Amino acid sequence: MIEVKNVHKHFNGFHALKGISLHVKENEIYGFIGHNGAGKSTTMNIITGLSSFSEGQCIVNGKDVKTVEQPGELNVGFLPENPQFYPWMSAHEYLMYCSKTKNVEHVDKLLKWSGLKDHANRKIKGFSRGMKQRLGMAVALVHDPELLILDEPSSALDPEGRSEILNMMIELKKMGKTIIFSSHILSDIERICDRVGMIVEGEMIFEKPLKQLLFENIQPIYEIVVEHQDIDQLAMVCKDFEDVREVNVESQSLIVRLEHNTSNINPIIGMLIEKKANLLEFARKKNDLESLFIREGKEND
Numbered sequence: 001m002i003e004v005k006n007v008h009k010h011f012n013g014f015h016a017l018k019g020i021s022l023h024v025k026e027n028e029i030y031g032f033i034g035h036n037g038a039g040k041s042t043t044m045n046i047i048t049g050l051s052s053f054s055e056g057q058c059i060v061n062g063k064d065v066k067t068v069e070q071p072g073e074l075n076v077g078f079l080p081e082n083p084q085f086y087p088w089m090s091a092h093e094y095l096m097y098c099s100k101t102k103n104v105e106h107v108d109k110l111l112k113w114s115g116l117k118d119h120a121n122r123k124i125k126g127f128s129r130g131m132k133q134r135l136g137m138a139v140a141l142v143h144d145p146e147l148l149i150l151d152e153p154s155s156a157l158d159p160e161g162r163s164e165i166l167n168m169m170i171e172l173k174k175m176g177k178t179i180i181f182s183s184h185i186l187s188d189i190e191r192i193c194d195r196v197g198m199i200v201e202g203e204m205i206f207e208k209p210l211k212q213l214l215f216e217n218i219q220p221i222y223e224i225v226v227e228h229q230d231i232d233q234l235a236m237v238c239k240d241f242e243d244v245r246e247v248n249v250e251s252q253s254l255i256v257r258l259e260h261n262t263s264n265i266n267p268i269i270g271m272l273i274e275k276k277a278n279l280l281e282f283a284r285k286k287n288d289l290e291s292l293f294i295r296e297g298k299e300n301d
Contacts, residue, residue: 007056018202031193040182077140087125110138130161150181186289225281
């Protein structure tokens with residue numbers, strides 16, 4: 001569906017993309033993550049045909065982006081990070097304006113699907129941020145594309161609005177659509193994505209199935225609540241164990257991060273018992289994408 005190979009992009013002497021490669025499979029939701037300025041939007045603009053690039057190859061829906069004269073030839077639906085509308089138009093008028101076929105039935109279906117049916121004749125200038133995002137999703141679907149490129153679709157929304165947008169993406173996948181979307185809200189990525197790619201300073205750091213990524217790359221984290229006269233000293237001893245990556249103290253808790261999923265916490269528990277620490281609670285904390293995001297960002301600074 002999307003094949004990006006060794007793509008470079010320069011802006012007035014600035015090397016924005018440094019030979020990135022990524023591929024998006026048919027009927028999957030691909031999460032594209034990275035810090036602000038990492039190159040996410042630049043990459044997505046290239047994929048949609050809205051921006052040129054210096055070197056490499058970008059194939060979308062079987063077409064070489066460099067040979068396409070008009071972005072519309074790629075049959076891609078695009079939702080930019082800050083979609084702009086004609087505020088004096090109603091939602092129905094705007095979708096009809098965007099539709100080449102002027103298909104009223106299709107537009108009505110989009111309004112119903114996006115939850116805007118009851119607001120079809122309201123002026124867009126009165127829409128909330130969430131309503132505008134849902135309208136933007138409808139606009140991206142107006143020509144019934146197989147592929148959707150969504151740039152930060154859930155940013156600046158309240159939890160309810162974010163949930164609505166994520167549910168819409170899940171529905172689109174069920175309809176057979178392929179989606180690539182960027183986000184800095186990592187819980188959203190974990191909730192709906194099949195695969196994840198991370199970009200740091202214009203370079204792809206990894207691209208893997210989400211489940212494999214969480215299993216292989218995010219270290220186990222344990223919270224051990226103890227009673228001891230010197231918890232800081234216990235933390236120092238914990239750090240001496242071979243498979244321990246990091247130890248932090250939070251009130252009465254030792255937060256122990258191990259190197260690998262196969263690392264064993266039992267020697268540390270044994271040491272605490274030997275030190276006559278009273279273990280009040282012990283639990284493995286949930287692995288999450290945010291841990292990896294922070295770690296990869298630090299290691300590539």
